[in-house]
Amino acid sequence: MPPGILTLADGLAAGKATLSPANTGFLLICSALVMIMTPGLAFFYGGMVRVKSVLNMLMMSFISLGIVTVLWVLYGFGLAFGSDSGGVIGWDGDFAGLSGIGLTELWGSTTVPVYVFAVFQLMFAVITPALISGALADRVKFTAWALFTALWVTVVYFPVAHWVWGEGGWLFKLGVIDFAGGTAVHINAGAAALGVLLVVGKRIGFKKDPMRPHSLPLVMLGAGLLWFGWFGFNAGSWLGNDDGVGAVAFVNTQAATAAAMLGWLAYEKLRHGAFTTLGAASGAVAGLVAITPACGAVSPLGALAVGVIAGVLCAMAVGLKYRFGYDDSLDVIGVHLVGGIAGSLLVGLFATGGVQSRAKGLFYGGGLEQLGKQAVGVLCVLLYSLVVSYLLAKAIDRVMGFRIAEDEEITGVDQAAHAETAYDLTGAGGGAMARRPTAAPAHPQGTDRGTGPDTAKKVDA
Amino acid sequence: MKLITAVIKPHRLDEVKEALQSFGVHGLTVTEASGYGRQHGHTEVYRGAEYTVDLVPKIRIEVLVADADAEQLVEIVVRAARTGKIGDGKVWSIPVDDAVRVRTGERGPDAL
Numbered sequence: 001m002p003p004g005i006l007t008l009a010d011g012l013a014a015g016k017a018t019l020s021p022a023n024t025g026f027l028l029i030c031s032a033l034v035m036i037m038t039p040g041l042a043f044f045y046g047g048m049v050r051v052k053s054v055l056n057m058l059m060m061s062f063i064s065l066g067i068v069t070v071l072w073v074l075y076g077f078g079l080a081f082g083s084d085s086g087g088v089i090g091w092d093g094d095f096a097g098l099s100g101i102g103l104t105e106l107w108g109s110t111t112v113p114v115y116v117f118a119v120f121q122l123m124f125a126v127i128t129p130a131l132i133s134g135a136l137a138d139r140v141k142f143t144a145w146a147l148f149t150a151l152w153v154t155v156v157y158f159p160v161a162h163w164v165w166g167e168g169g170w171l172f173k174l175g176v177i178d179f180a181g182g183t184a185v186h187i188n189a190g191a192a193a194l195g196v197l198l199v200v201g202k203r204i205g206f207k208k209d210p211m212r213p214h215s216l217p218l219v220m221l222g223a224g225l226l227w228f229g230w231f232g233f234n235a236g237s238w239l240g241n242d243d244g245v246g247a248v249a250f251v252n253t254q255a256a257t258a259a260a261m262l263g264w265l266a267y268e269k270l271r272h273g274a275f276t277t278l279g280a281a282s283g284a285v286a287g288l289v290a291i292t293p294a295c296g297a298v299s300p301l302g303a304l305a306v307g308v309i310a311g312v313l314c315a316m317a318v319g320l321k322y323r324f325g326y327d328d329s330l331d332v333i334g335v336h337l338v339g340g341i342a343g344s345l346l347v348g349l350f351a352t353g354g355v356q357s358r359a360k361g362l363f364y365g366g367g368l369e370q371l372g373k374q375a376v377g378v379l380c381v382l383l384y385s386l387v388v389s390y391l392l393a394k395a396i397d398r399v400m401g402f403r404i405a406e407d408e409e410i411t412g413v414d415q416a417a418h419a420e421t422a423y424d425l426t427g428a429g430g431g432a433m434a435r436r437p438t439a440a441p442a443h444p445q446g447t448d449r450g451t452g453p454d455t456a457k458k459v460d461a
Numbered sequence: 462m463k464l465i466t467a468v469i470k471p472h473r474l475d476e477v478k479e480a481l482q483s484f485g486v487h488g489l490t491v492t493e494a495s496g497y498g499r500q501h502g503h504t505e506v507y508r509g510a511e512y513t514v515d516l517v518p519k520i521r522i523e524v525l526v527a528d529a530d531a532e533q534l535v536e537i538v539v540r541a542a543r544t545g546k547i548g549d550g551k552v553w554s555i556p557v558d559d560a561v562r563v564r565t566g567e568r569g570p571d572a573l
Contacts, residue, residue, distance in 0.1 A: 210512040212505065272506045282508060318508045331508060 033232025034123035040225025047218030052412025084168025134330035176377035182293025190337025195389030256307030260287025263311025290343030296356035
């Protein structure tokens with residue numbers, strides 16, 4: 001993704017780069033597009049849970065916009081994209097508080113200001129921990145989750161983003177292709193979900209109680225927002241449009257998503273007998289995940305192949321949790337981990353060598369070299385995130401307890417954590433202040449008690 | 462007086478309502494209900510997980526009627542609600558001791 005991964009963009013860098021208003025404006029719009037993905041994800045997840053925990057599900061994503069933004073401004077950008085030390089972490093005093101950066105100072109060899117790059121990358125850091133929350137529906141303490149988010153981005157996301165995209169990051173130097181976040185975002189979040197699940201455990205009633213999505217229209221709305229925002233995520237990741245690579249990434253994003261949606265639906269129809277809306281939404285997201293690392297490396301035909309493979313693979317993978325008995329509630333592992341691995345490895349097969357870099361995949365005569373590099377990237381991010389996320393969750397569980405109490409889980413985490421109810425659809429109640437008509441003529445009553453403002457129900461405010 | 466209660470398929474509500482109106486019934490109460498009888502629900506699929514949904518959406522209608530009309534009205538409701546397919550529901554009537562019209566305080570058959 002970042003400053004001209006390998007070859008083509010280096011040509012641009014050869015001449016002294018100047019600030020491009022077009023690229024700068026485009027990237028600011030892309031940043032806003034990526035921002036809308038987090039609320040989109042909140043709806044995508046929120047619609048899938050039961051009525052009693054929808055607000056909590058929305059908040060687990062939303063809170064990331066708060067926490068991660070603050071940390072990013074303070075030190076996150078510095079850790080991820082500051083000057084490299086040893087290929088594993090960055091730091092730059094000027095990036096602390098985002099305060100030592102010149103207005104027109106350009107990012108690396110690109111034509112956009114550092115500020116624009118910083119805010120674009122911030123949105124990636126925001127959505128990644130939010131992705132994890134889908135595995136933990138209905139049952140975790142909100143404070144524990146907020147603490148986990150802060151710690152996780154600090155010790156997992158910021159370093160991994162540096163490995164993959166930072167100038168000097170060790171996976172970057174190795175030549176792993178991850179255009180927009182197959183490893184750093186999706187495998188990272190999916191593996192973390194697995195790590196936390198090992199600590200947190202199943203929902204009460206998993207595999208016994210029906211846990212139907214309470215609002216599929218919300219799921220579709222969320223999937224639509226994700227799809228829309230993903231164009232910023234992928235096409236923006238080239239950080240400019242001087243060589244057409246961003247446009248290919250845009251086309252590939254659409255192609256793979258379409259193919260994945262059809263792939264999931266076809267599998268589902270054959271296997272379970274119906275084309276479901278949840279299948280369409282899930283298939284689209286699976287395609288978006290899988291094309292994320294690959295959208296700058298493959299041709300549109302390759303993107304169709306990546307999409308359909310990911311769609312079918314993820315549709316098969318979401319059933320595994322019932323076989324192995326882990327409660328990945330909204331299939332973060334089945335969709336993001338599996339989709340991220342599929343997309344990252346498929347780069348090793350379908351890379352044409354004619355888009356973002358000259359690295360060719362197996363099907364284009366490049367042999368197994370790129371596939372090997374991709375596998376290293378996948379495995380390292382997966383293992384690091386899995387282990388560290390498990391340890392973090394374990395520590396939080398020791399100190400404050402990660403789960404809510406059993407009775408709170410049964411009545412619903414919305415009440416326990418947020419003191420709110422998602423939907424009030426009753427028309428009943430109210431009217432205590434209204435003037436009552438005179439008593440019925442046939443049965444005159446003695447005193448007319450209980451009227452007027454003096455006996456009105458009190459609302460604490 | 463009798464209270465007629467009918468649990469029917471939601472899409473038959475308008476038919477039943479019109480049939481009762483054309484007989485001259487002045488008011489009724491409708492509640493969204495759920496339940497099952499011999500048809501025992503249906504199956505839904507979410508990401509490959511099959512759920513048996515036992516409780517099927519139904520409409521519950523309650524009408525207070527005069528004793529003399531009760532038998533005929535039960536017949537009218539049954540005819541209007543019937544589709545001939547499984548899950549059409551049930552209609553029953555029970556005796557009622559008293560009734561009051563809240564606004565005027567009228568009692569008994571006058572309150573109907």
